[in-house]
Amino acid sequence: MREFWFYLKNGIIGENPILRLMIGLCSVLAVSVRVDNCLAMGAGVLFVLTCSSLVISLLRNFVPREVRIPIFIVVISTFTTIVDLVMQAYLPSLSRAMGVFIPLIVVNCIIMGRAEAFASRKPPLFALADALGMGIGYTLVITAIGVVREIFGYGELLSVRFLPASFQGMMFMILPPGAFFLIGIYIALLNRFVGRVKQ
């Protein structure tokens, strides 16, 4: 059980996918302009990551090495398609806002990376802990980026006016470089207050 918590925490802080491993940045740059998009993307990634890590870990002794990548992709894309269809059916407005980025969870390197590096080598319980940690870590960081981008880009928070109406909005924050800029600041803060990555 101690190990379970270790892997969970590892995904959130120690090896945070965005700030430490720096993988899966594409979706972060594209989607993090509004907080509700971030939460939906985070939930989507968390669900796909948890389900596929668990399944891949359960299958790890059955999957032949030669075809492991095709099998991972089939498992991941199955769960992604489920998320896509369920969102289209029950959350149509969010589904429209996310557009192509939900199907693109398939090729999000966090999920593929964790399947290859972790879930296919460890028992299901640890794979679950790792997936939850990574998913929560992703959601927390993308939301932290989204809050700042929405406030300074649109002057709104969760689509409700936050700054006075005279605030023009910073174009820079709406465009992808705004996310890069914030990722840099967050990495600096993490290094300063939590500690550097050990070489």
Place this chain on the structure above:
Amino acid sequence: MKNIVRIALALALVCLVAAVSLSAVNYLTKGEIEHRKAEELAESLKVVFPAAERFEELPVPPDAPKREGTSILAVYEALAQGQRSGYVFRVSTMGYGGKMVLLVGIGEDGTLKGIQVLEHQETPGLGSNITEESFRSQFVGKSVDDPFEAKKDIQAITGATISTRAVASACRGAIAYFKEVAKKP
């Protein structure tokens, strides 16, 4: 040789399970998705032509004019008190991120009644603002004889000129169809 068979079987088995579970989810959500789409279309028709009470779909002739990469997907006759008061066109065009589908409502008198974006793949936060009321409202009341050019008579969205142009070209496509075909008795 035995190894190859084992590999192929493993992959086939995983694919089979995936296919079965996807069909199950598709079966469960298909009705809901179609229902939502139909509801959305009915609502959108109302938005682009508030004065109409009823809409009737008209057949689109296969030789419908195509302009600047836009094509007419469907035409709806807008009826008010049993009389035709205009048309709603379902137009597809190319945006920045891919295909875009819009509804354009044009009254008999030659004014735009409204536009609505049904499908798009524009950048979230930039091009996706074409769906905002503040952008769409500028099209209401424009005449079919207006030029419909971004940065001239159409206010472009900052950072999304191509998306703006795509919407304007969809309007021009609908207007061309309106003038050439729909006006014939």
